[in-house]
Every structure is written in C-alpha cells, then in structure tokens.
Amino acid sequence: MSKDNPIxxxxxxAEERYKIISDIISEVYSKGEKHYSKTDLLDRVFLHPYLxxxxxxxxxxxxxxxxxxxxxxxxxxxxxxIEWLKGFxxxxxxxxxxxxxxxxxxxxxxxxxxxxxxxxxMYFTISILEDSGYLARAAFVMDKIxxxxxxxxxxxxxxxxxxxxxxxxxMAARTVDGRENRLTTILVTPLMSxxxxxxxxxxxxxxFFPLYQGTIVFLMYIIGIVFAILMALIFQxxxxxxxxxxxxxxxxxxxxxxxxxxxxxxxxxxxxxLKKAGTYLLFGAVLLWFISKMGPGGYDVPIAExxxxxxxxxxxxxxxxxxxxxxxxxxxxxxxFAKEIVVESLSIxxxxxxxxxxxxxxxxxxxxxxxxxxxxxxxxYTPCIAAIGTIRKETNSWKWAxxxxxxxVGLAYSMAFLVVAVGxxxx
Amino acid sequence: MFExxxxxxxxxxxxxxxxxxxxxxxxxxxxxxxxxxxSIAFVGNNLLEGLxxxxxxxxxxHGVKCFVKGQGVDGYALAVAGALLVTILFLLHIIILATxxxxxxxxxxxxxxxxxxxxxxxxxxxxPFALPIIRFYRxxxxxxxx
Numbered sequence: 001m002s003k004d005n006p007i008x009x010x011x012x013x014a015e016e017r018y019k020i021i022s023d024i025i026s027e028v029y030s031k032g033e034k035h036y037s038k039t040d041l042l043d044r045v046f047l048h049p050y051l052x053x054x055x056x057x058x059x060x061x062x063x064x065x066x067x068x069x070x071x072x073x074x075x076x077x078x079x080x081x082i083e084w085l086k087g088f089x090x091x092x093x094x095x096x097x098x099x100x101x102x103x104x105x106x107x108x109x110x111x112x113x114x115x116x117x118x119x120x121x122m123y124f125t126i127s128i129l130e131d132s133g134y135l136a137r138a139a140f141v142m143d144k145i146x147x148x149x150x151x152x153x154x155x156x157x158x159x160x161x162x163x164x165x166x167x168x169x170x171m172a173a174r175t176v177d178g179r180e181n182r183l184t185t186i187l188v189t190p191l192m193s194x195x196x197x198x199x200x201x202x203x204x205x206x207x208f209f210p211l212y213q214g215t216i217v218f219l220m221y222i223i224g225i226v227f228a229i230l231m232a233l234i235f236q237x238x239x240x241x242x243x244x245x246x247x248x249x250x251x252x253x254x255x256x257x258x259x260x261x262x263x264x265x266x267x268x269x270x271x272x273x274l275k276k277a278g279t280y281l282l283f284g285a286v287l288l289w290f291i292s293k294m295g296p297g298g299y300d301v302p303i304a305e306x307x308x309x310x311x312x313x314x315x316x317x318x319x320x321x322x323x324x325x326x327x328x329x330x331x332x333x334x335x336x337f338a339k340e341i342v343v344e345s346l347s348i349x350x351x352x353x354x355x356x357x358x359x360x361x362x363x364x365x366x367x368x369x370x371x372x373x374x375x376x377x378x379x380x381y382t383p384c385i386a387a388i389g390t391i392r393k394e395t396n397s398w399k400w401a402x403x404x405x406x407x408x409v410g411l412a413y414s415m416a417f418l419v420v421a422v423g424x425x426x427x
Numbered sequence: 428m429f430e431x432x433x434x435x436x437x438x439x440x441x442x443x444x445x446x447x448x449x450x451x452x453x454x455x456x457x458x459x460x461x462x463x464x465x466s467i468a469f470v471g472n473n474l475l476e477g478l479x480x481x482x483x484x485x486x487x488x489h490g491v492k493c494f495v496k497g498q499g500v501d502g503y504a505l506a507v508a509g510a511l512l513v514t515i516l517f518l519l520h521i522i523i524l525a526t527x528x529x530x531x532x533x534x535x536x537x538x539x540x541x542x543x544x545x546x547x548x549x550x551x552x553x554x555p556f557a558l559p560i561i562r563f564y565r566x567x568x569x570x571x572x573x
Contacts, residue, residue, distance in 0.1 A: 036500065044501055045508035051489060054482050058512055061479050062519050069523045073530040076537060215475045 039133075039253045046134070052141035059134065063125040064218040068202065071117035075202075078117070079355060082110040096299070100289060103351060108285025108344040112277050114355065115199040115340070120270045122195060126164065127265035131257035135160070140251060149229045151236070155185040159228060162192030163221070164269060166387040169194075170394055180240035186394055187404055188232045190383045193224040195273065196339035200378045203343050207359035208371040216372075220379050227380060227411070276338065284341045288334060288348045303349060322377070322416050323370035332377065338384045369423030373416040380412035440494050442559045443506045446513070447487035449556050453549035454480030471548035480549060483512050510560040517554035520546065 046052050086106045092098040129135045139156040146156055155176055162169030166189055173185040193201075198217070205216040292308040295301035303309050304326075312330030319329050331345035343358070350361045362371065382388060382405050392401035456470045458477030471477070490505030524546040530538030 036504075041500075041504040041507055042511070044504040045486070051486060051505075051508075054485065055508065055512065058479050058482050059515070061475055062515050065476070066519050066522065070519075070526045073526045073533075073535065073538070076530065076535050077533070080535075212473070215473060218475060 037253075042254055043137070043251070046137045047140060049141075049144065052137070053145070056138050056141055059129070059138075060221070061218055063122070063129070064221065065214045066125055067118050067122040068214040068217055071121045074117035075114050075355070079114050082106060082114065085110065099293065099300075100286070103348060104285050104289025105282065107347050107351075108288060109277055109282050112199065112281055112340050112344055115202065115343075116270070116273070118198055118202060119195045119273055120266055122198070123164065123269040124262055124266040127262040127269075128257045131255060131261055131265065133252045133254045136251050145229075149233050151181070151184060151188075151229070151232045155181065155232075158185050158189050159192050159225075162189045162194060164195055165272070166190045166192070166194045166383040167390045170387060170390045173394065180236070183395065183400065184232050184235045184240055186391055187235060187400070187407070188228040190387050190391075190404065190408060191224050191228040191231060191380060193221045193379055194339070194383055196384065197378055199340055199343040201375055203346075203355060203358060204362065204371050204375050206355060207362050208366075208368045216375075220375055223376070224379055227415075231407075231411070276340075281338060281340055281344065284334065284337050285344055285348065288341070288345055292348050303351070308349060322373055322413070322420055323366065324374065324377075325365055327365070328374065332381070335378065336382060336385060338386070339378065342378060367427075369420060369427055372423065373419040376419050377412045377416040380408060380415055382408045438559060439503060439506055439563060440491070442556070443487050443490045443494065443502070443509070446506075446509060446553075446556050446560075447484050447491055449553050450480050450484035450487060450513075450549075453553055454478065454482075454484055457549060468544070469547055469549070469552060471550075476548075476550070479516070483509060483516070486512065506560050507564050510557040510564070513550075513554055513557040514561065516550040520548060520550045524551070 046055055086102045089102040089106055090098050092101065126135070129138070139160065142156050155173070158169045158172040158176070160169075161172050169189040169192065170186050173182050173189065176182045176185045197220075201217045201220050202213070205213045209216045288308065291311070292303055292306050293300055295306040295310065297305055304313070308330050309326065311333065312326035315333065316324070316326040316329045319332075324332070327346065327349050330349060331342045334345045335342040346358050346361070350358060352358060352361065366374070388401050388405060391404050392398055395401065453470065454477050456467055456477075457472065457480060458474060459465060460467055460470055460472040461474035461477055465472075486505055486509040490502045490509060493499075493502035493505060524543075527538060527541050527546055528543075531541045
C-alpha cells in the first residue's frame with residue numbers, strides 16, 4: 001500500500017479471504033454442466049447500476065402503496081371499536097374520570113392504535129424484503145450514490161433502519177468507519193422518515209389529498225432521503241471534510257420468504273410500537289389531557305384558556321409565516337416527545353375522536369399548501385426525545401445532540417416556509 | 428451457448444416484446460389519466476403507478492434489446508426480473524382489491540360506493556402477459572458455459 005495510492009486494508013482482507021475460498025473450492029469441486037441459479041440471474045438485473053436503482057424505486061413504491069391502501073379498512077375497523085369504547089367510557093358517572101378515560105386515554109392512546117395496521121404492514125413488507133435477500137441488494141445498489149454524495153457506503157444500513165425507527169438507525173451507525181463518516185450518518189439518519197411520522201402523514205394526506213394519499217406519503221419518504229443526502233453532502237463539504245471508504249458486504253442468496261417467518265419478524269418490530277403506546281404515549285396522553293383541561297381558571301376551561309392553549313399561543317407567533325395556528329403549534333411541541341403524539345395531541349385539543357373528525361377540523365384550518373408544509377415540518381424536525389438521547393450517547397457529546405436538534409428544527413422551519421412561499425405563488 | 432433458451436427463444440422473446448408494449452401503453456395511459464384527468468376504464472389514474480408501469484416496460488424493453496444483440500442470458504434475466512415486478516404489482520393490487528371488498532362487505536361508510544371495476548386496473552389484467560415467462564422460468568434455467 002503506497003502513500004499515493006492507498007488501498008483499504010478491508011479490501012485486501014476481503015480479496016485474500018476470497019482467494020483462499022476459491023483455492024479450496026477449486027481443489028474439492030469440479031465444474032460440471034450447471035444452470036444459472038436464481039441469484040445469478042436476478043443479480044444481473046437487480047445489481048445493475050441504473051436498472052437496479054429503477055427497480056429499487058418500483059419496489060419502494062409497491063411497499064408504500066401496499067402499506068397505506070391495504071391497511072385502510074383495518075384502520076376504520078379499529079377506529080369504530082375505539083369510538084364504541086369511548087361512548088362506553090363516557091357513561092361513567094364521575095365526569096372527570098369519564099373525560100380522562102374517554103378523551104385522554106381512549107382519545108389519545110386509542111387513537112394512536114388506529115395506526116397499528118399501516119405500521120405493521122410496513123414492517124411486514126420490510127421483513128419480506130429482508131428475508132428474500134433483496135434488502136442487501138438495495139444497500140449495494142445505493143452504495144455508489146451514497147459514496148458520490150459524500151456518505152460512507154455502510155451508511156445505507158443505518159439510513160434504511162431509520163425508516164422503521166431513528167433510534168436503532170442511529171445506533172447502527174457504529175458500523176460506519178471513520179469518526180467524520182459516523183457523525184455525518186448519525187446526524188442525517190433522523191431525516192429518514194420513521195414509522196412514528198406515518199400517522200401524521202396519513203392524517204393530513206387523507207384530509208387534503210385523498211385521491212393521492214399513498215403517492216403523497218411515498219413522496220415524503222423520497223423527500224426525507226433527498227434531504228438526508230443533501231445534508232450529508234453539506235456536513236462532509238463544510239464541517240467534516242472526511243473521505244469515504246469502500247463498502248464491503250456479502251450478499252446472501254435469494255430466498256422465497258415464508259409467511260410464518262415474515263410474521264415473526266413483523267411482530268418483533270411492531271411490538272416495540274405497542275410497548276411505546278402502552279408507556280410514554282399513555283403518559284403523554286394523560287399529561288396532554290391534563291394541560292388541555294386545566295388552566296389558571298380551574299378545571300374544564302375552554303381549550304384556548306387551558307395551559308396547552310397558553311403554551312401554544314405563546315409560541316404560535318413564530319409559526320404565523322408558516323400558517324400554523326396555536327393548536328398545530330401545541331401538537332408540534334408535544335411531538336418532541338414522540339411523533340405519534342402530534343396526532344394524539346390534535347385529537348385531545350379538538351376534543352374529537354376518529355381520523356375523520358380531526359380531518360374535518362384541519363380542513364377548516366389549513367389550505368392544501370399549508371398542510372403540505374406541515375408534513376414537511378414533521379418530516380424534517382427532531383424525531384423524538386429518544387433519538388436526541390441516543391445521539392448524545394453514541395457521540396458521547398451534548399454538543400452533537402444539540403447540533404442535531406438545532407439544524408433539524410431550522411431546516412424544517414425554512415423548508416416549510418419555502419413550501420408556503422412557493423405554493424402561495426403557484427396556487 | 429445458451430441452448431435451452433434458443434429452443435424456446437421465440438416464446439420468451441415474443442412475451443418480452445408483448446410485455447414491453449403492453450406495459451408501456453398502460454403506463455402512458457395511466458400517467459395521462461392522472462395528468463389530464465381522463466377516466467379511461469380499467470387503466471387507473473395514479474400518476475406514480477403510471478410511471479411505475481413505464482419503468483416495468485423499460486425493464487422488458489432492455490430485455491428485448493439484449494435478446495436482439497445476442498446477449499441471451501441478460502435478456503432472459505431481464506425478462507424474469509420484469510415478470511417478478513409484474514407479479515409483485517399483481518399481488519399488491521389483488522390484496523388491495525380484497526381489503527376494499529372486505530370494507531364493502533362490512534358495510535363501512537367509505538366503501539359504500541365501492542365497485543369491483545374500480546380496482547381492476549392495468550396491473551391486474553396485464554399479469555397474464557407475464558405468466559408464460561414465469562412458467563418458463565420455473566421449468567428451466569439457462570446453462571452455464573465452462
């Protein structure tokens with residue numbers, strides 16, 4: 001290895017390893033008349049530099065289309081059950097307890113459970129792609145783009161995991177070589193649209209773009225990827241000035257995924273969402289119910305005079321240029337705890353139950369352009385407290401955790417403003 | 428070189444050509460439906476789905492190009508990959524159709540006006556065009572030359 005032409009030691013190791021494997025195989029195995037295997041044939045197309053990317057886009061579109069279109073019926077069924085439970089809880093004689101259970105717990109956590117079908121469906125498709133061996137190919141195909149954009153090839157895996165949840169995505173950045181590459185990956189992973197943002201997208205897209213719901217949500221994921229790449233490029237050029245190192249990955253053989261195996265993997269991932277719903281989403285719902293019912297005037301004050309209203313109204317002037325009123329701002333503030341709480345908050349603030357009721361409220365408050373700006377804001381701002389804590393833990397520095405929060409909020413605000421400004425000119 | 432494919436060359440080649448034309452037409456029609464607001468029956472009007480169908484057509488067309496240039500294995504691989512994408516789109520729409528039918532059967536409000544014809548779009552009725560490729564692929568694969 002010379003100074004002028006450095007070769008990554010990992011490449012040398014991999015080459016040596018495969019040379020030994022090849023030597024052993026040539027001694028014990030003689031070539032006969034063999035057929036091309038499924039992997040031989042499909043990899044000629046799926047790993048093609050251009051066709052591979054096109055096929056990846058088709059597969060991603062199919063995944064999101066399936067997630068949102070197929071889960072719609074199940075969402076309505078759960079919504080009807082929640083509605084029935086809410087009516088049942090309202091019959092409790094004590095009005096405070098009835099309100100806490102019906103509007104706080106069932107209206108909040110119960111409403112989030114409506115989004116279990118799309119989240120589980122998405123995990124199911126990710127499991128199928130993973131079990132079939134395609135996900136590794138997707139990483140391989142995207143590697144060239146990653147390196148061109150200044151990211152490390154191995155950054156694709158954390159970014160891909162970020163689609164499910166930012167926390168494991170950030171933790172997976174441990175495998176990325178080089179401090180600068182690792183930091184870049186950690187900082188841009190939260191821009192990948194995690195499953196917690198799904199309820200917000202489904203809610204808004206369903207209200208303002210009902211005919212293109214799946215397409216709009218797919219677009220949000222693409223925008224997330226684009227911003228992750230752009231920010232990585234900016235971090236690499238302006239702050240870190242690091243070099244990318246090659247991506248070495250063994251590709252598994254293609255397998256036909258089994259229904260049983262995919263269901264098990266879906267459950268392993270999905271159960272984390274259910275645990276979250278049962279713990280701090282429940283805590284968030286109770287807290288929100290409390291501050292939206294209580295105010296300086298006592299219990300059951302009008303929502304605008306509650307502590308939630310006071311908090312939202314205090315910060316709302318900052319969001320006037322984006323067209324967000326205090327109810328949206330309050331929901332966004334609570335969204336710092338977890339993105340699911342944005343929808344939960346709206347349900348509690350508007351004191352309504354069911355997606356249709358919230359959509360009606362939103363239709364009266366926003367234009368399609370403002371709604372799209374809100375989706376962009378939710379996509380780009382800090383995913384949750386857990387993600388901030390994980391960044392601090394992984395970088396061992398509060399500085400990088402704060403950098404992550406500040407740049408994401410700034411980016412979210414400026415991009416949402418851009419959408420409103422440009423949208424206002426066009427529509 | 429590539430003897431098994433040569434035996435059935437005509438079958439695979441004709442199917443790849445048919446699929447490229449069919450998917451290109453369906454994709455363009457669906458894209459136009461979405462952009463211009465037309466409502467051509469059994470085509471669909473989702474812009475991204477229209478573009479997806481055009482991409483599938485492009486995979487098949489690339490296969491045709493490889494066959495014509497004598498790159499049999501690549502042409503065959505592209506035909507199989509294209510057929511696989513068609514199968515994914517077909518299954519996707521069958522599942523969506525089934526869930527919509529469930530909503531209708533349960534009498535849910537949003538599905539009250541649902542009709543079977545709404546979900547019978549190009550991705551479903553074009554699937555039979557890809558079946559011969561899938562059948563051929565399941566029967567035999569090309570030999571490797573030493």
